[in-house]
Amino acid sequence: MERARLGSLQAVKSKRGTAPLELVSNSAAQTRKLGKVLGELAAPGDVILLVGRLGAGKTCLAQGIAKGLGIDEYTPSPSFVLVREYQGRVPLYHIDLYRLDRLEEVIQLGLDDYLYGRGVSVVEWADKGLSAFPKEHLLINIEHLAATKRKLTLVAKGSRYTDMISKLKTKF
Numbered sequence: 519m520e521r522a523r524l525g526s527l528q529a530v531k532s533k534r535g536t537a538p539l540e541l542v543s544n545s546a547a548q549t550r551k552l553g554k555v556l557g558e559l560a561a562p563g564d565v566i567l568l569v570g571r572l573g574a575g576k577t578c579l580a581q582g583i584a585k586g587l588g589i590d591e592y593t594p595s596p597s598f599v600l601v602r603e604y605q606g607r608v609p610l611y612h613i614d615l616y617r618l619d620r621l622e623e624v625i626q627l628g629l630d631d632y633l634y635g636r637g638v639s640v641v642e643w644a645d646k647g648l649s650a651f652p653k654e655h656l657l658i659n660i661e662h663l664a665a666t667k668r669k670l671t672l673v674a675k676g677s678r679y680t681d682m683i684s685k686l687k688t689k690f
């Protein structure tokens with residue numbers, strides 16, 4: 519039943535506990551599907567940090583998360599829009615740090631109202647200011663392997679996110 523939902527997404531490494539979960543996605547649709555499941559598992563206050571180069575699939579994953587939060591009209595913003603809010607089952611705060619260069623700039627944005635707010639924060643280019651984010655978060659690194667192949671490494675920081683990854687594993 520649930521198995522069919524993510525079954526086609528290949529889990530490369532899936533150890534117990536806090537070890538990173540490595541997945542290989544073979545299409546944008548698979549990445550969106552993973553995002554959708556994450557969005558379904560997400561709760562108010564969750565922080566999901568996305569790291570990966572241009573074209574890795576961060577926005578694609580964010581799109582899926584939006585869907586899982588019950589947001590139908592998700593339209594990615596141009597990269598000069600730093601924060602965009604969407605209304606769903608839980609609000610989504612989509613934060614894109616592409617334009618920023620330094621940690622101080624990230625801190626000056628004053629993101630705490632979002633990061634410690636009632637919504638789910640999804641941050642693209644989170645590596646531009648990792649120390650500006652809550653210690654507890656889900657970090658997802660996306661690596662370009664081939665034209666339509668990506669490796670996604672999910673690292674849980676904190677029990678809330680370890681729990682989230684455990685639940686995600688039951689969807690395979």
Ligand SMILES: Nc1ncnc2c1ncn2[C@@H]1O[C@H](COP(=O)(O)OP(=O)(O)O)[C@@H](O)[C@H]1O
Pocket residue numbers: 543544545546547548549570571572573574575576577578579642665666667668
């Ligand atoms: N397996 C995959 N996962 C995610 N995106 C993929 C995949 N295969 C191909 N793509 C394509 O790669 C691009 C990713 O773009 P985007 O999500 O905007 O990246 P980013 O936000 O990281 O710059 C899209 O054109 C998407 O269709």
Ligand SMILES: [Mg+2]
Pocket residue numbers: 576577642
């Ligand atoms: Mg993007």
